[in-house]
Amino acid sequence: MSGQEPRESGDTPMTGRYVLVLVVEAIVIALLWILGRVYA
Amino acid sequence: MSVIDWGIVVVYLAWMVADGMKRSKATHEMEGYFLANRSLPWWAVGLSVMATQLSAITLVGTTGQGYSTGLRFVQFYFGLPIAMIILSVTVVPFFTRARVYTAYEYLEQRFDVRVRTATSLLFLIGRAFALGVTLAAPAVVISTILGWGIPSTVLLMAVPMVLYTSFGGVQAVAWTDVKQMFVIVGALFAAIVVLLVGITRDVNMSQALHLAGATGRLQAIDTRFDLRETYTLWSGLLGGLFLSLSYFGCDQSQVQRYLTAKSIDEGRHSLLMSAFVKIPLQFFILLTGVLVFVFYVFQTPPMLFNRVHDAQIAAGPSAAAYASLQREFDEVIAARKAAGAVGDRAGFAAADGKLREIRARAVDVVKEATGDAQYTDVNYVFPTFITTHMPVGLVGLMIAAMFAAAMSTAAGELSALSSATVIDFYRRHFVKNEADAHYLRVSKMATAGWGLFACVVSLYAANQGSLIEVVNRYGSFFYGSILGVFILAILTKRANGVGAFWGLVAGMAVVLTVAFTTPIAFLWHNLIGAVVVVVVGLAVSATARSARHVSAS
Numbered sequence: 188m189s190g191q192e193p194r195e196s197g198d199t200p201m202t203g204r205y206v207l208v209l210v211v212e213a214i215v216i217a218l219l220w221i222l223g224r225v226y227a
Numbered sequence: 228m229s230v231i232d233w234g235i236v237v238v239y240l241a242w243m244v245a246d247g248m249k250r251s252k253a254t255h256e257m258e259g260y261f262l263a264n265r266s267l268p269w270w271a272v273g274l275s276v277m278a279t280q281l282s283a284i285t286l287v288g289t290t291g292q293g294y295s296t297g298l299r300f301v302q303f304y305f306g307l308p309i310a311m312i313i314l315s316v317t318v319v320p321f322f323t324r325a326r327v328y329t330a331y332e333y334l335e336q337r338f339d340v341r342v343r344t345a346t347s348l349l350f351l352i353g354r355a356f357a358l359g360v361t362l363a364a365p366a367v368v369i370s371t372i373l374g375w376g377i378p379s380t381v382l383l384m385a386v387p388m389v390l391y392t393s394f395g396g397v398q399a400v401a402w403t404d405v406k407q408m409f410v411i412v413g414a415l416f417a418a419i420v421v422l423l424v425g426i427t428r429d430v431n432m433s434q435a436l437h438l439a440g441a442t443g444r445l446q447a448i449d450t451r452f453d454l455r456e457t458y459t460l461w462s463g464l465l466g467g468l469f470l471s472l473s474y475f476g477c478d479q480s481q482v483q484r485y486l487t488a489k490s491i492d493e494g495r496h497s498l499l500m501s502a503f504v505k506i507p508l509q510f511f512i513l514l515t516g517v518l519v520f521v522f523y524v525f526q527t528p529p530m531l532f533n534r535v536h537d538a539q540i541a542a543g544p545s546a547a548a549y550a551s552l553q554r555e556f557d558e559v560i561a562a563r564k565a566a567g568a569v570g571d572r573a574g575f576a577a578a579d580g581k582l583r584e585i586r587a588r589a590v591d592v593v594k595e596a597t598g599d600a601q602y603t604d605v606n607y608v609f610p611t612f613i614t615t616h617m618p619v620g621l622v623g624l625m626i627a628a629m630f631a632a633a634m635s636t637a638a639g640e641l642s643a644l645s646s647a648t649v650i651d652f653y654r655r656h657f658v659k660n661e662a663d664a665h666y667l668r669v670s671k672m673a674t675a676g677w678g679l680f681a682c683v684v685s686l687y688a689a690n691q692g693s694l695i696e697v698v699n700r701y702g703s704f705f706y707g708s709i710l711g712v713f714i715l716a717i718l719t720k721r722a723n724g725v726g727a728f729w730g731l732v733a734g735m736a737v738v739l740t741v742a743f744t745t746p747i748a749f750l751w752h753n754l755i756g757a758v759v760v761v762v763v764g765l766a767v768s769a770t771a772r773s774a775r776h777v778s779a780s
Contacts, residue, residue, distance in 0.1 A: 197490025198320060201499075205312045208502045212308045215506050216460075219301065219447040226440025 228614070232623030239410075239627035240387065243634065246406070247391025247399035257663050260396035260670060261328055261646045262487050269493035271405055273500030275639070276475075276484050278404035280505070281411055282636035283365035283629040285512060291605035293516020297444025301513055302458045303750070304506050306468030310475060311502035315495040317717055318476045323491045328650045330482040330713075337716040339724035340655070345731055346709050347651035350479055351644060353705040355677060358640040359684025365633035367689050368610045369626065371535065377689050381682050388634035389678035392641045393671045397487055400638045407628075407635040412508075414628040415515060417621050418613070422518040425616065429525040434570060438524060439517050441572040442579045447510075457748040466750030469757050473706030475501075477713050480643035519612050524567045526616070530556045530586065532607035536593050545596045552592065556585045637681065645674040704742060707753035708734030711760020722764050725771045730764025 228236075254260040267275075292300045318330075325333050331350065335343035362381055370380040391399050426435050439445050449459040456462065475481045475498065485494035530553055540549050563578035565571075586604065594602050613625045649670045658665070711734050715722035722730075738756040741747055747755075 197492040199492055201315065201492075201495060204499060205315070208308050208312055208499060211503060212305070212506065215510075216305065216448065219298070219510070223298075223440075223446040223448055226436050226445045227443075 228622055228626070229619045231619050232626065235620065235623030236627045236630065239631055243403055243406070243631050244387045244391050247395045247403050247638070250391075250395035250399035250402060253398055254394070254396040255667070257328070257666055257670070259398070260667055261483065261642070261650075263396075263398045263401060265487060266489060267401055267487045267493075269488060269496035270500070271401055272484055272488045272493065272497035274408045275401040275404035276481065276497060277501055277504065277508075278408040278411070278632070279480070279484070279636050279639045280501070281408065281508070281632065282361060283368065283633035284361060284636075285509075286411070286415070286629055286632070287364050287368050287606050287609055289509065289512045290516035290519065290609035291607075293444075293513035294520045294608045295516075295605050297439070297442070297517055298447035298510065298513045299449060299458045301447050301506065301509050302449065302460055302463035303467055304509050305460065305463035306465065307471040307505050308502035309464075310468050310471030311498045313472060314476045315498055318482075318713070319485060319494045319498065320491045321717055322482060322486060323488075323494060327486070329479050329647050330477055331479070331647065331651050334712065334716055334727075335655075338722075338727045342712060342724055342727045342731070343651060344656070345728060346477075346712050347479075347647050349705045349709055349731075349735070350477075351647055354478065354480060354640055354644055355680055356684055356688075358637055358644065358677070358681040360688040361633060361637045361640060362681055362685035363688040364606070365629045366685060367606055368629055371533065371607060371610060378686060381685050384630060384634055385637070385678055385682050385685075388638050389641065389675055392638040392678075393674040396670075397483060397639075397642050400635070400642050401484070401487060403631075403635045404639065407632050410624075411628045411632050414621075414625045415512065417624065418617065419511070419515055419518065421617050421621065422515065422522050422612075425522050425526070426518065429568070430521075435518075435521045437570070437572065438567050438575060439521055441576045442520075444517050444520060454751055455746045455748060457750060462748060462750040466748075466752075466754050469707055469710060469753035470750060473710035473753055473757070477706070477709045478643075479647050480640045483643050483646060484639070516609065519608060522612070522616070524564060527557075527560055529611065530589050531593065531604050532611040533602075533604055536597050536602075540593065540596045543596050545592050549589065549592050549596075552585055552589050556582065556589070559585060641674050641677055641681070644677040645670050648673045648677070704738060704752065705735070705756075707756025708738060708760050710753065711757040711764065714757060714761050715764045719761075719765065721768055723768045723771060726764040726766070726768025727760075729767045730760040730762075733763040734760035 253264070256264075258264055289300065322330060322333060325336060327333050327336075329347065331343045331347035334346055362385055363377075365384060366377050366380040369375070369384075370377045391403075423432070426432075430438070436445065449456065450461075451459055452461050453459060454462075485497055488494040488497055540546060559578050559581045563575060563582060566574035566578055590602060590604060594600055613622055617625060649666055653669055653673070654661075654666055658669075708731055712727050712731050715727050715730065734756045737759045738752050741755055742749070742752055
């Protein structure tokens with residue numbers, strides 16, 4: 188059991204971090220699109 | 228290469244092998260050998276996952292793609308961050324709590340032994356071929372640079388790698404990966420600095436980007452919805468999502484990594500590291516290829532970067548045609564350079580288009596003269612730049628980084644192949660109740676055996692088109708269908724073992740049919756495979772349930 192407890196306590200929701208991943212990806216895609224437009 | 232460069236390569240390789248072998252002290256049991264006793268911190272697991280991806284294939288193939296087609300390949304990774312979120316919520320807690328050694332072990336808990344065995348077998352086939360390609364990429368590079376044969380280069384790379392993976396297990400793999408990550412990024416940074424210094428002797432950065440833009444190489448986003456186009460926004464977001472879900476969620480070479488993490492959260496953090504970093508990192512690698520293109524606007528490039536066939540062509544019946552192409556090439560190169568120097572975008576783009584055409588014709592001449600129908604030039608672009616334009620010391624660093632990155636990536640795949648072979652087949656089907664030490668011995672032998680197999684495959688893969696695509700094409704034959712089985716296992720309660728098995732068979736059949744009989748791009752194969760498995764799996768499960776009800780009543 189002692190091996191199991193830290194695993195369960197190390198299981199926390201990370202919703203904020205997931206949203207941040209999506210926001211960062213959207214920004215990166217937008218920047219790539221702008222780069223293509225600027226130098227097209 | 229100079230003595231200094233050789234010295235850097237030798238010292239680096241010796242350090243990697245010594246560091247990997249050192250880890251064998253902590254691998255006296257199966258859990259230590261295959262899962263590092265579930266003790267690694269998230270940053271080590273995350274860097275290891277990223278180093279596996281940032282292999283020699285990435286350096287050679289992706290920079291080559293950047294040179295020839297520009298940034299569009301970056302779209303391939305658009306599904307990855309979304310996949311990492313989905314996996315963090317679903318399979319990471321599932322697998323960690325199930326305390327399994329392999330992802331496929333869980334399928335027996337959920338379905339039956341037949342489904343576990345079938346998926347593990349598909350993994351073994353797909354990953355073993357991919358491992359061959361992982362070895363082939365740096366072998367192509369190093370054999371060109373050193374003038375060695377590909378077989379001896381493969382052996383030089385594979386023997387030490389198999390040695391330390393066999394003894395050190397997944398701990399050796401993970402910790403050498405961490406070091407590789409820093410070395411590769413450092414070497415790449417050095418290459419970018421050399422390129423910028425070289426380019427800005429002739430034009431400023433803004434002019435350089437305008438030249439690249441004039442040829443469409445900075446056009447990273449393609450919003451067209453065309454199933455025949457390999458890299459578009461939609462194939463990246465959807466096909467790439469399914470490929471990433473399959474690769475990181477169902478491929479033992481990745482699952483094994485986050486099973487080594489200390490906790491569920493540490494496993495999640497390791498995946499989210501890739502979610503944040505992967506796309507920007509790939510962008511910079513592709514940009515390196517684009518910068519190589521701009522560099523060669525003002526430094527005369529060879530007509531073909533792979534020069535090994537020159538002598539053969541010069542002595543053969545195609546010599547006159549090839550020499551004529553070379554003259555035409557020299558004229559257009561001069562015209563492109565002149566247009567680039569005065570900022571004539573239209574003239575520059577027209578000359579570049581002509582050059583592409585001449586290169587394509589030159590490739591055809593090589594194919595005809597050598598009988599090598601798979602000949603491609605793209606993988607020789609970056610290595611040629613490294614060996615002809617980078618300063619002493621940095622050449623050694625780049626070569627060492629490629630060499631060791633390939634070994635490190637291949638080592639992870641070897642460890643995964645060994646774990647699936649021993650856990651899902653040997654211990655499950657053949658020898659069930661032996662001592663831990665026996666399975667550890669067999670695991671080391673399995674590692675060596677797969678290493679040998681990969682060497683044979685690499686000799687074939689070295690002659691295939693763009694290497695990075697070869698890896699992904701091999702994977703796409705299997706990944707989507709395996710993902711479909713895991714979707715049935717984790718996200719539905721209605722599916723049963725019979726449905727999952729026949730769904731898998733149907734998914735594989737459809738993907739192979741689509742791959743060989745339609746022009747649909749390979750990224751979509753993952754989506755198609757997963758959907759067919761889920762639909763057929765649920766239908767067969769329902770039918771099997773009805774049949775049981777009927778026979779019971």
